[in-house]
Amino acid sequence: MKRVSRGVLCGLWLGLVAGLVPATAAARCEGRWQPLQVFVDDAAAAGYPGAVAVVGTGDGATTTCVSGHADLRRRHPMRADAIFRIYSMSKPLASVAALTLVEDGRLSLDAPVAALLPELATLQVLGADGRLRAPARPVTLRHLLTHTAGFAVDGPALAAREAAAPQRAADLAAFVQRLAQAPLAADPGTVFAYDGAATEVLSRLVEVASGQDFDRVLRTRLFVPLGMVDTGFEVPAGQRHRVVELVAGDAGALRPADTGSARSPGSRLNAYASGAGGLYSTAADYLRFATMLRDGGQYADRRYLRAETVAAMMDNQLHHLAAAHTSFSEYEGFGFGLSVQLDPAARGRLGAPGQVGWSGAAGTYFTLDPAHAAVALLLTQYLPEDAQAPLPKLATPFYNLVQETLADD
Secondary structure (H helix, E strand, O other): OOOEEOHHHHHHHHHHHOOOOOOOOOOOOOHHHHHHHHHHHHHHHOOOOEEEEEEEOOOOOEEEEEEEEOOOOOOOEOOOOOEEEOHHHHHHHHHHHHHHHHHOOOOOOOOEHHHOOHHHOOOOEEOOOOOEEOOOOOOEHHHHHHOOOOOOOOHHHHHHHHHHOHHHOOOHHHHHHHHOOOOEOOOOOOOOOOOHHHHHHHHHHHHHHHOOOHHHHHHHHHHHHHOOOOOEOOOOHHHHHHEOOOEEEEOOEEEEOOOHHHHOOOOOOOOOOOOOOOOEEOHHHHHHHHHHHHOOOEEOOEEOOOHHHHHHHOOOOOOOOOHHHOOOEOOEEEOOOOEEEOOHHHHOOOOOOOOEEEEEOOOEEEEEEHHHOEEEEEEOOEEOOOOOOOOOOOHHHHHHHHHHHHHOO
16 A cells, blocks of 8 residues: 655645745646646645646636646546545535425425424433433424534434434435434524534435435436536446545555545445435536526526525524534534635635635535635545644635635736
């Protein structure tokens, strides 16, 4: 197994960012976006095997920057149409699928989800005193979209959920059945607690409301009409050579990640169709989806969501909660499936309030800037498991570089 030392690479990163060492990869982004090409080249030089960045602006222009390789041994150059595990960047897609059903009248934001998922009707809250009690209000789709349903992220309630092992379920129906065996950690609507369980329940709710499997709903309502030809829960055998190798840190070096999809690229990330983190996609595919949101729910000549629904997605829905009850910070909120920047400067980011986006566990990021009518994505495949010597974080410098370039217009 080849291991790539990172001590030297991280030092090289600092030199590159300071402009002391020229980037080795040939520039593919020209003009105003050439600094973005330098950025992805620097990332590859610092230890990331490879990266793809793409920016779409309101004038219809698209810029794609590619650097590095798609594999740890650096035998296969990264390609613009490389396929990535987007993990939690699946959540905005699942959220949009649910919201299309709200607009169709098949779901309601504020009706108890137990009306369609009766196994959740008996959920209880595990109080601080260790006693179970009835929740103050039922879980709704609004709670699922905003991660305020009360599902546990730590403590005794999480231990109970882990004992129920919903992640071992064969399908979404079984996931919800297992999850229902564990108590909530808080009353619905009182605490923001980011976790995948809410989106898995949402995904099952979509199945029941539509009468279709979740993956079929995504295909028919989003993937096919948007032209997202390379997005799905698994990659066809004939396209698996395009899947980027998933790597992780290990004592200052990189190694192939120890996951099923790393050992079998293109295979399902979960046994069930996980709306919380189960999708593969490409930069071009996800750009289509994000552009639809940027343009108020419309892409090309088709409308996917009403403009007011998209506006609600991009509006902070946690305004009723004290800052201490959000797991981000008082400077960042959450809409329907998207994080919302309330005070970018306090977060060390450039640009105006109102930027939205999300990220995935293996170094995938997207941001949507309504003020500049721009969408930007950065895709890598690195799991930051090495606490001793992690690779440099890319999100904030990437966002800031995009903002600097947009501000120069």
